[in-house]
Structure formats: C-alpha cells, structure tokens
Amino acid sequence: MDRKPLSFDEDFSIQGKWWLPNSKTELYGELIYKQGEDISLKVTGAFNGETDLMNGSLQKYDSIYGIDAKGSSYTLINASGYTYGRTDFFQTTISIEYVLKSLWQKHFDLEKHKIKAANFTTNFFMAFLEGKYHLLDGPYLQNNVLQIALKETADLDILQIESARLSFIFDYGYHTTDPLLNFHFNQDIHLKIDFGLIPKLRDVVNELKLIKDFFSIFSYTQVTFRTAYLAVENENQGQLTDSYNLLFIERASTFGQIPKVWDVLLPFSKYEDEIKSALRNWFVNREFITNGLNLYFDVSYYKITQPVNAFLNMVFALETLHKIYHDQSRRPTLHERLMDLIKKSYSILSSYFVDDAMFCKKIVSQRNYLAHNHGSPDSVISYDDYPYYIYTLKMLFEISFLKILAISDGSLQLLVKKNRTYEYYKNNPPA
Numbered sequence: 317m318d319r320k321p322l323s324f325d326e327d328f329s330i331q332g333k334w335w336l337p338n339s340k341t342e343l344y345g346e347l348i349y350k351q352g353e354d355i356s357l358k359v360t361g362a363f364n365g366e367t368d369l370m371n372g373s374l375q376k377y378d379s380i381y382g383i384d385a386k387g388s389s390y391t392l393i394n395a396s397g398y399t400y401g402r403t404d405f406f407q408t409t410i411s412i413e414y415v416l417k418s419l420w421q422k423h424f425d426l427e428k429h430k431i432k433a434a435n436f437t438t439n440f441f442m443a444f445l446e447g448k449y450h451l452l453d454g455p456y457l458q459n460n461v462l463q464i465a466l467k468e469t470a471d472l473d474i475l476q477i478e479s480a481r482l483s484f485i486f487d488y489g490y491h492t493t494d495p496l497l498n499f500h501f502n503q504d505i506h507l508k509i510d511f512g513l514i515p516k517l518r519d520v521v522n523e524l525k526l527i528k529d530f531f532s533i534f535s536y537t538q539v540t541f542r543t544a545y546l547a548v549e550n551e552n553q554g555q556l557t558d559s560y561n562l563l564f565i566e567r568a569s570t571f572g573q574i575p576k577v578w579d580v581l582l583p584f585s586k587y588e589d590e591i592k593s594a595l596r597n598w599f600v601n602r603e604f605i606t607n608g609l610n611l612y613f614d615v616s617y618y619k620i621t622q623p624v625n626a627f628l629n630m631v632f633a634l635e636t637l638h639k640i641y642h643d644q645s646r647r648p649t650l651h652e653r654l655m656d657l658i659k660k661s662y663s664i665l666s667s668y669f670v671d672d673a674m675f676c677k678k679i680v681s682q683r684n685y686l687a688h689n690h691g692s693p694d695s696v697i698s699y700d701d702y703p704y705y706i707y708t709l710k711m712l713f714e715i716s717f718l719k720i721l722a723i724s725d726g727s728l729q730l731l732v733k734k735n736r737t738y739e740y741y742k743n744n745p746p747a
Contacts (some may be wrong), residue, residue, distance in 0.1 A: 318386040318387075318388045321543045321561045322349070322415060322417050322543070322551065322562075322563040323419075323538065323542055323543055324351065324540060324541040324542055324543070324544075324566055324571065325351060325439070325571040325572040326351075326353055327349055327350050327429040328348075328349050329345075329346050329348045329349075330342075330346065330347040330348075330384050330390070330618075331345075331346050331384060331385060332345070332346075332347065332382045332383055332384035332385065332390070333345075333382065333383060333384070333501065334347075334357065334359055334380055334381065334382040334392075335363075335380070335381055336363050336377060336380060336381070336425075336492075337379060337381060337425075337701070338378075339363070341356050341361075341363060342697075343360060343361040343363065343408070343630045344357040344359065344360055344361075345357060345358050345360060345408075346358050346359075347382065347390065347392070347412075349415070349563065351568075351571045352565065352567065352568050352569075352571065353393055353564075354408060354411065354474075354565065355411070355412040355413070355415060355564070355565060356397075356410060356411055356412060357392060357395065357397075357408075357409075357410040357412055358378065358407070358409050358410075359407075359408045359410075360405075360406070360407060360408075360578045360724070361406055362399045362401075362408055363377070363380075363399075363408065364399075364696050365462075367545060368524070369577075370702075373398070374396060374397070375397060375399060375408075375410075376395070376396045376397065377392075377395040377396070377410070378393070378395075379391055379392065379393050379395070379423075379424070379425060379426055379559060380392040380395050380410070380412075381423045381698045387421065387423060388417060388421070389417070389418040389421045389423055390415060390416065390417055390418070390423075391414070391415075391416040391418070391423045391424035391560075392410075392412045392414070392415055392416075393413060393414040393415075393416065393424070393426070393474075393517060394412070394413035394414060395410045395411065395412050395413070395675070396410065396411055397410030398413055399670065400487065401450060403625050403691065403733075407579075408628070413516060413564060413565075414521065414564050415562070415563040415564070416546070416562055416563075416686055417559040417560060417563075418558055418559075418560055419545075419558065419559040419560065419561065419563075420557075420558045421561065422557070422558045424548070424558075424560060426517075428550055429548040429549070429550060429557070429558070430548060430549050430550075431511065431514065431515055431516075431517065431520050431546050431547070432510070432511060432514070432546065432547050432548060432549050433508060433509060433510045433511060433546070433547040433550050434508070434509050434520050434523070434524060434545065434546050434547070434562070435485065435506040435507060435544070435545050436506065436528070436541055436542075436544040436545070437504050437505065437506050437541070437542040437543045437544075438528060438531065438540060438541055438545065439537070439542055439572070439573060439574055439575060440535050440537070440539040440575050440580075441484070441504075441505040441506075441507065441531075441577040442505055442574075443535075443574075443576060443577050443580050444531065444534070444535070444575075444577060444580050444583065444584050445484070445505060445583075445584050445585065445586050445734055446577055446580070446584070448609055451478055454691025458582070461731060462645065468555060469507070469668065471483040471484065471485050472484040472485075472592075472594060474592055475576045475592060475595050475596060475599075477509065477512075477596065477599055478512055478513075479512050479513050479599075480509050480510060480511050480512055480523070481506075481509070481510040481512070482507060482508070482509055482527070482595070483508050483646065484505055484506070484507055484508070485506045485507075485508050486503065486504075486505055486506075487503065487504045487505070494664055496521040502541075504699065506545075509523060509527070511525075512702065520546065521564055521721060522563075522606075524544060524662065525566075526598075526599075526602070526605065526606070527610070529605070529609070529613060529621055531592075532613075532616065532617075533581075533714060533718065534580060534581050534582045534591070534731070535575055535579055535580060535581065536579040536581060536736060536737075537573050537575035537576075537579045538568060538570050538573065538579075538617065539575075540566060540568045540570070540571050540572075540573075541566050543561065544561070544562040544563070545559060545560065545561055545562060546559065546560045546562050547559050548560065549673070555617050555626070555633060557619075562594065567613070567614075567617045567618070568617050568618075569617060569618045578734075580734060581730070581731040581734045582723075582727055582730065582731055583731060587727055589613050590722070590723055590727055592726060593721075593722050594634055594718070594721040594722060597720070597722055598721060598723040600718070601649070601721070604606070604637075604640055607635050608633065608640065609633070609717075611629040611633040612629070612630070612633045612710070613629070613712055614626075614629055615629050615630055615706065616710070617727070620641055622704065623699065623702035623706060624686060624702070625696075626656075627682070627683075627686070627705060627706050627707050628686060628704070629707065630681065630706055630709035630710055630713060631650070631679060631683050633713055634653070634654065634657060634709060634712060634713050634716070635650055635653055636685050637657075637713065637716055637717060638653040638654075638656065638716075639653075639656055641655075641720055642656065642660075643656075649680075650679075650680050650683065651676050651677065651679075651680045653733075654676040654679060654680075654712075655672065655673065655676050656686070657678055657712055657716045658672050658676070658712065660716065660719070661712070661716060661725075663725060663726070664671075664715055664725055664728050664732060665711070665712065665715060667742065668711065668732075668738070668741075668742050669708075675681075675708070678696050679709070680698060680706070680707065681696045682695065682696050682697045682705075698746075701746040702739070704741045704744075704745060704746055707737055707738060707740075707741050708741060711732060711735070711738050714731075715728050715732065
C-alpha cells in the first residue's frame with residue numbers, strides 16, 4: 317500500500333478500478349487532481365451498466381469506491397458527471413468534491429462512520445511558531461558520533477469550546493543511509509480538532525477552512541493547506557476504526573510557498589494570549605465570518621486580475637461589517653460608515669491616509685460610478701490606481717475586524733507595519 321499522503325500542493329493522477337457501493341460493476345480509470353482547480357474521475361464504461369446510446373444526462377453519486385495498483389483504498393464523496401458513448405463503449409467524466417484515502421485499506425461509509433477528530437498541516441505553522449516548539453536538538457557531532465535529542469512532544473492546546481478542542485501536535489521522522497553524510501530529518505506541525513459534537517463530512521471541511529482562514533490574517537504569504545486527515549469510528553462499534561487522508565479543492569492563487577519568520581505578522585510565541593483570545597472570538601463571530609468575510613477572502617486568496625470586482629468586493633465588505641457591528645440602521649451613508657471605521661482606528665491608520673475625507677469621497681464616487689451609474693459621471697480612480705485603493709480598503713477591513721476580535725492597537729500597528737504591501741502603498745500613493 318502506498319503510504320505517501322495526498323497533498324494539496326501536488327498535482328497527481330491515480331490509475332485504478334472504481335465501483336459504486338453494493339455494485340459488482342468495476343470500471344478502470346484515472347483520478348486526477350489539479351491544485352485549486354478540479355478533482356475529476358475519468359473511467360471507461362458506465363456505472364449504471366448502460367450498453368445502449370447514452371444522451372449525456374447528469375448522474376450523481378453519494379460515494380464511489382476505488383483501489384489503485386498499490387492496494388490503496390479511496391472513497392470519492394459527492395460526485396457528479398456525464399456518460400457519453402454508444403455501442404458498448406462509454407466514457408464517464410465525474411467531478412469530485414472530496415477524496416478520502418484510507419490509511420487502513422477500508423472505504424469510508426457515509427452512513428456508519430462518524431468523524432471524531434481531524435487534523436491538518438499548512439505551509440504556515442512552522443514559521444508561525446518560530447521554532448519555539450520544534451522537537452529536534454541537533455543533529456550535532458560528539459566524539460565523531462551523530463547526536464540527536466528529541467524534545468517533549470506534548471500537544472499545545474490553543475482553544476477549548478463546546479463544539480471542539482483545538483491543539484497543535486508535533487510530528488517528526490528521520491532516515492539515513494550514512495548518518496555522517498546523508499541524514500534527513502523532517503518535522504511537521506498539525507492542528508488537531510477533537511470534535512465535541514459529531515459532524516458530517518461537509519461540516520468538517522467547513523471547520524478546517526474556517527480555522528485556516530483565521531491564521532491567514534496573520535501571514536503576509538498566502539496560507540494554504542498541505543495535508544488533512546480524519547479519524548473515524550464505526551457507529552455500531554463505538555471505537556476508532558480508520559484514519560483517512562482528506563483532499564478537496566482549496567481556493568488559492570498560489571501553492572507551495574513556504575513563509576519565512578518575517579512573513580508572520582504576529583508570531584504566536586510573543587502574542588499567544590491575544591491570538592488564543594482572538595481565535596475564541598473568531599468562533600463566536602462564526603456567522604459573519606462564514607457569510608460576510610467571503611468578499612474579503614476572495615480578494616485575499618486570489619490575485620487581483622479583475623480590479624473592478626476586487627474594489628467592489630472590499631467596499632461592500634466594509635459596508636457590511638459596519639452595518640453588523642456598529643450601526644444596523646439605514647441612516648449612515650457609505651461615506652459616513654467609512655469615515656467612522658477610519659476614526660475608530662485612527663491611531664493605527666493615520667499615517668496611511670493623506671486625506672481620509674477625500675479618500676472616502678473617491679471611494680463613494682467610484683462605487684456609484686461602477687455599481688449605480690449615477691452620482692459620478694466619470695471614473696475618479698484610474699485603472700493603474702486600483703491596487704492602492706483595494707489594498708488600503710483591505711487594510712481598513714482587517715484592522716476593523718481584528719479590533720472586534722480583541723487584538724490590541726499595539727499588535728495591530730505591528731501587523732500593519734510588517735505588511736510589505738501596505739507599507740509600499742503608504743509610501744507610494746496615487747499622484
């Protein structure tokens with residue numbers, strides 16, 4: 317069995333045979349993953365056993381089972397696609413929402429298996445923890461002998477709420493053919509979630525995304541998943557029955573970048589209490605984060621290839637934030653809402669606005685020009701100046717929301733100052 321995990325930052329294709337649960341029809345085909353784009357299954361034949369002309373109608377499958385040439389077992393969840401062909405030759409192409417690779421050669425049963433815990437790694441956690449919790453002392457030579465000392469591997473608890481317990485866990489491994497010449501040590505940091513309430517698979521994935529999104533705010537480099545795992549138990553037996561390597565499509569514009577320590581805007585070791593408190597408040601504000609932050613994350617996770625859309629996203633995100641947390645009435649205008657948000661964080665943001673009133677006036681005029689086609693007959697922001705306004709609005713949103721999460725002004729000043737993009741536009745405003 318292949319022990320190599322499915323990784324979010326590595327494209328792959330897996331040849332195998334695939335079938336529906338409780339079906340004897342096995343089809344040969346290929347499971348294909350492309351980072352941030354698609355998970356698809358292409359098989360020769362039709363799962364429903366058709367042998368006549370197919371019209372390409374949409375077929376949906378709760379789960380599909382598979383096994384590759386090395387004996388690894390896969391479960392594909394929430395699948396849909398089309399079958400085309402005639403005269404005993406058909407090609408089926410299916411889009412997959414979730415892939416589960418079994419670590420114990422068992423298929424995931426949607427009805428019987430209950431998810432007890434999950435954990436995931438990102439490209440960010442090693443830098444975020446600054447090496448303060450690394451396991452390895454050494455390696456170093458003593459009397460021509462390679463010495464390795466492993467530190468304690470106790471979990472690092474970061475949150476306990478009714479629905480889940482969150483903790484960092486530390487994983488390591490090493491191998492060598494010649495300790496003095498060719499020694500390899502690898503370590504990874506997982507964030508583990510022990511669920512207090514048994515969730516469904518979709519809820520688990522949403523929880524992983526919710527948690528990862530929190531850490532994204534504290535990184536200059538885009539935070540992405542690397543691996544994810546599930547621990548499940550059988551409903552009837554009430555004990556752990558299997559572990560699964562989980563994969564799904566992640567929204568991101570880049571994969572595989574490794575943040576450095578200087579890319580961490582607030583390091584955990586120095587701001588541990590604040591970050592833990594903010595994480596708790598993050599869950600308290602789950603409804604707004606799930607719905608209201610989508611516009612913000614669309615700008616954060618994707619390169620600004622369509623600046624008009626990114627601009628409108630950030631304007632609407634700020635307007636929504638102010639309505640929910642500061643003034644739910646319809647009285648304040650957009651200009652008044654923006655000015656109020658700047659005022660509430662003026663000690664942090666004053667040096668980033670040459671003229672805050674004029675800045676807000678331009679934002680409102682451009683929003684009216686783009687969205688309503690009234691109030692401003694012409695565009696007041698040139699195409700080349702969009703990035704300045706987009707990132708300044710993004711900065712205002714982050715500061716405004718992190719204040720709600722109880723991050724202190726001093727920490728927010730550091731977070732903004734360490735963001736190289738914000739500093740660039742501070743020093744290079746539009747003429």
